[in-house]
Amino acid sequence: ALRLWAMRCTPPFPESEVQKVVRSIARRDAATRAHEVGKGLPRHQVIEGSQWAEELRVTPARQGVLVPVPGLIGLNGLVPGDLVVIAGRPGMGKSTWGCQLAVEACLRGHMPTWIVSTEMTRAQWGEWMAAIVAERSTASLPRPLPETILSWFRSAPIAVTDSGTMTIQELRTLANGRLGVKLIIVDHLTRLSGSRKENRVLEVGEIARGLKALAKDLNCTVVALCQLNRRVEGDDSRRPRLADLRESGEIEQEADAVILLWTPERDIHQVRLPMYLSFAKNRHGSLAHYGVTFDKLGRRFIAREQKL
Numbered sequence: 001a002l003r004l005w006a007m008r009c010t011p012p013f014p015e016s017e018v019q020k021v022v023r024s025i026a027r028r029d030a031a032t033r034a035h036e037v038g039k040g041l042p043r044h045q046v047i048e049g050s051q052w053a054e055e056l057r058v059t060p061a062r063q064g065v066l067v068p069v070p071g072l073i074g075l076n077g078l079v080p081g082d083l084v085v086i087a088g089r090p091g092m093g094k095s096t097w098g099c100q101l102a103v104e105a106c107l108r109g110h111m112p113t114w115i116v117s118t119e120m121t122r123a124q125w126g127e128w129m130a131a132i133v134a135e136r137s138t139a140s141l142p143r144p145l146p147e148t149i150l151s152w153f154r155s156a157p158i159a160v161t162d163s164g165t166m167t168i169q170e171l172r173t174l175a176n177g178r179l180g181v182k183l184i185i186v187d188h189l190t191r192l193s194g195s196r197k198e199n200r201v202l203e204v205g206e207i208a209r210g211l212k213a214l215a216k217d218l219n220c221t222v223v224a225l226c227q228l229n230r231r232v233e234g235d236d237s238r239r240p241r242l243a244d245l246r247e248s249g250e251i252e253q254e255a256d257a258v259i260l261l262w263t264p265e266r267d268i269h270q271v272r273l274p275m276y277l278s279f280a281k282n283r284h285g286s287l288a289h290y291g292v293t294f295d296k297l298g299r300r301f302i303a304r305e306q307k308l
Contacts, residue, residue, distance in 0.1 A: 027179050062284060064221065065182070067105045069097070070292045070303045071259055071277035074285055078105065078183060078221040083212040083254060085189065087226040087245055088261030091268055092275070093294045093301065094225040095120060097261065098185050099128040100300050101223065102158070105183055107133060112157040113183040116171060118191040122162040126153070128299045137297040167193050168210035181220050186211065188225035190246055205250030212254040226251060228260070242280045256283045263294075271296050274304075 002018045047055070064077030075084065088094050098115075106113035107129065117125055130149050131138045141149075161174065171192065175184065186192070194206035215222040227246040240260045242252045252258055258281040263273055273294040279287045291304045 069101050069104050070301045071290050074279055074288045075257055080219045081216050082221050082256040083215050084223045085226050085255040085258045087228050089228050092261040095187055096299050098187055098225055103129050103132045106158045107152045107156045111182045112180050114178050114181050115160040115185045117162045117187045118166055119187055122160045131299045168207045175214055184222045186224040190227055208251045208254040
């Protein structure tokens with residue numbers, strides 16, 4: 001059947017491409033069927049003690065997928081069910097860190113990944129990720145991009161949504177159709193909207209709860225990028241704290257880990273900027289500080305000595 005379908009195209013479709021199309025259609029159909037079946041079923045389960053004990057007996061130690069990105073060693077990798085918040089002021093490299101995570105986890109590690117970007121376009125995400133893959137600056141990338149770079153995207157289980165505005169409900173609906181997704185990167189949290197419009201603090205709290213629920217229900221890791229308040233710029237000697245998260249204390253409450261991106265340097269326009277990834281919250285580990293260098297031209301963070 002695949003060969004017949006391929007031969008109807010001019011020129012004939014490669015069999016590998018036909019198989020990708022069939023798998024994509026099958027995933028969407030399975031998601032639709034599961035949604036229809038789930039409408040008449042209760043969402044919640046009650047687990048009795050004997051069954052609970054058996055689950056605990058066979059549950060392995062907490063361990064996620066190890067990804068070679070600075071800072072993730074403090075989380076034991078990307079653990080399903082976790083909400084991880086990466087926060088910093090504009091220009092501190094939050095989106096760059098997210099691009100580096102997508103490259104290492106998905107393009108190189110083949111972890112099914114979905115990028116939700118309400119700030120940058122998919123072209124910008126693709127360009128930055130291509131620069132990381134090619135190990136060169138975005139300005140020096142060849143145009144059009146060669147097949148050696150494009151093949152990384154074609155063979156990876158990656159998807160992107162770059163709508164300018166999105167509600168947490170819309171994100172949840174789209175996520176239900178992403179069967180098998182293991183990593184969701186949201187850029188960024190405070191640009192999503194919720195239903196509680198009367199108060200922005202309540203609205204952001206609803207968004208944070210929605211992202212945590214998404215991580216648990218889909219058994220995936222959600223990494224959300226977030227802004228810090230401007231007041232951290234008023235004192236060069238002060239490290240940012242959890243209280244500096246913009247618009248809601250509920251972000252720190254819902255997150256399993258909050259990592260703050262910051263620099264003690266006064267000149268933040270350096271091409272290679274010394275920075276720190278500081279764990280302000282880590283529900284399952286220690287509050288470590290990781291020294292990094294932000295290579296702005298190469299669009300990557302490089303680990304250095306762990307001192308503060």
